[in-house]
Amino acid sequence: MPRVTVIIPTYNRLARLKQVLVALEAQDYPHDQFNVVIISDGSTDGTDAFFQHLSTKLDLIFVTQVNQGPAAARNHGLRQASGEYILFIDDDVLPIPRLITEHMQLHATQANLVVLGPMLAPHDFTLSPWVAWEQAMLDKQYAAMQRNRWTPTARQFYTGNTSLARKHLLAVGGFDERFRRAEDVELAYRLDKLDLQFVFNPQAIGHHYAERSYQSWLKTPYVYGQNDVIFGREHKLPFLQLMQKEFALRNRLTQVLIWVCLDRPRLSQRGELLIKALADFNGLGKGRLARICYSAIFNLRYYQGAADELGERRRLFKQG
Numbered sequence: 452m453p454r455v456t457v458i459i460p461t462y463n464r465l466a467r468l469k470q471v472l473v474a475l476e477a478q479d480y481p482h483d484q485f486n487v488v489i490i491s492d493g494s495t496d497g498t499d500a501f502f503q504h505l506s507t508k509l510d511l512i513f514v515t516q517v518n519q520g521p522a523a524a525r526n527h528g529l530r531q532a533s534g535e536y537i538l539f540i541d542d543d544v545l546p547i548p549r550l551i552t553e554h555m556q557l558h559a560t561q562a563n564l565v566v567l568g569p570m571l572a573p574h575d576f577t578l579s580p581w582v583a584w585e586q587a588m589l590d591k592q593y594a595a596m597q598r599n600r601w602t603p604t605a606r607q608f609y610t611g612n613t614s615l616a617r618k619h620l621l622a623v624g625g626f627d628e629r630f631r632r633a634e635d636v637e638l639a640y641r642l643d644k645l646d647l648q649f650v651f652n653p654q655a656i657g658h659h660y661a662e663r664s665y666q667s668w669l670k671t672p673y674v675y676g677q678n679d680v681i682f683g684r685e686h687k688l689p690f691l692q693l694m695q696k697e698f699a700l701r702n703r704l705t706q707v708l709i710w711v712c713l714d715r716p717r718l719s720q721r722g723e724l725l726i727k728a729l730a731d732f733n734g735l736g737k738g739r740l741a742r743i744c745y746s747a748i749f750n751l752r753y754y755q756g757a758a759d760e761l762g763e764r765r766r767l768f769k770q771g
Contacts, residue, residue: 452533452535453484453485453486453510453534454485454534454535454536454555455485455486455534455535455538455551455554455555455614456485456487456528456531456532456533456536456537457485457487457488457538457540457551458490458525458528458537458539459471459539459540460489460490460492460521460524460525461489461494461498461542462491462493462518463494463495463496464496464542465494465498465501467660468489470660471543471544471545471546472509474546474547474548475487475509475546476508478546478550478551479548480549480552482508482509482510483510485510485551486510486511486533487509487512488513488514488531489511489513490514490516490524490525491515492516492518492519492520492521492523492524493515493516493517493518494515499515514528514531519628520630520631520634521626521631521634522629522630522631522634523628525610525625525626526625526628529617529620529621534617535616535618536554536555536616537616537617538551539611540610540611540612540657541610541612541659543659543660543662544659545657545658545660546612546656546657547657547658549654550568550612550655553568553654553655554566554652557650558616563619563645564615564649564650565608565613565615565647565648565649566615566650566652567607567608567609567612567613567649567650567651567652567655568612568613568655568656569612569656569657570657570658570659571656571657571658572586572659572661573658573659573660576660578661579663579665579668580730580731580737580741580745581668581745582661582662582663582668584741584746585661585749587742596651597653602649603650604639604643604649605636605639605642605643606639607651608635608639608642608649609635611659612655612657613635615647619645620638620642622645623641623644623645624641626638632671633675633678633679633682636678640682665727669748671752672750672752672753672756673753673755675756676752676753676754676759677757679757680756680757680760691766694754694757695768698768701746701750702746702747704743704747705743705751708722708726708747708750708751709750709751713751713754713755714758714763714764719751723748723751723752726747727744727748729741729744754767
């Protein structure tokens with residue numbers, strides 16, 4: 452039985468997935484100690500046909516399903532897994548040769564760990580400005596965890612690069628397939644109830660070749676805001692207090708934008724368009740002002756999602 456099963460859900464990213472396979476073949480962890488499960492989540496780009504004729508050094512299982520989202524795909528992979536530990540990576544994250552080793556070295560020290568590895572921007576790839584802003588926010592989290600300014604929690608559990616014992620995943624019932632975004636964070640809230648310890652290993656590096664259209668990126672924070680309210684409600688978390696605390700830390704431009712535009716769809720849309728134009732003007736979307744603009748847009752969409760899930764803005768900013 453392999454010590455580790457690497458689970459990779461994929462959807463229409465065959466070109467990048469091929470590179471992930473090459474990177475897995477180059478792992479310095481003993482190849483007889485890990486296997487790989489790839490789940491095609493309704494891919495239409497030739498992924499399924501490619502794996503029918505693939506020749507690889509990896510111990511690989513390939514399965515398909517009708518498109519149901521990443522939570523369902525990872526659950527499908529979990530049912531196929533045989534490793535004592537599960538390592539989740541995404542189909543656009545290229546692991547360095549020591550990635551599996553770095554994860555497993557920590558698991559060897561303690562039985563109840565959830566190991567988080569960083570997803571870093573590759574040097575040979577240019578991120579779109581809005582994705583570059585998102586990456587910069589992640590890098591701040593990584594730096595804070597590495598400097599022990601705060602310890603990682605369920606909110607830093609991203610299945611682009613993380614590992615834990617399979618028994619823990621089975622104990623909480625796997626991913627909740629209702630959610631197509633932030634399903635990993637929701638899972639982590641349930642894992643946290645098992646008294647597992649979340650640890651960050653900055654050396655377990657995956658390079659994230661993130662490609663996302665602006666419209667796709669714009670939808671993400673709205674769903675995150677909705678889901679944070681749902682997660683808080685279902686897991687009895689102080690989500691309103693946390694949202695209010697984080698809002699108080701936002702820069703003044705972001706706060707003003709939210710106060711003025713929240714629950715005003717036409718004004719929000721015009722505000723977003725104006726701020727996006729300003730971001731594009733500032734260093735082709737890469738200057739300091741552009742980063743502030745993308746932060747403002749992201750936060751407006753996030754708090755709008757939260758307010759809509761709550762029913763109105765007054766409940767979001769109600770004190771106490």
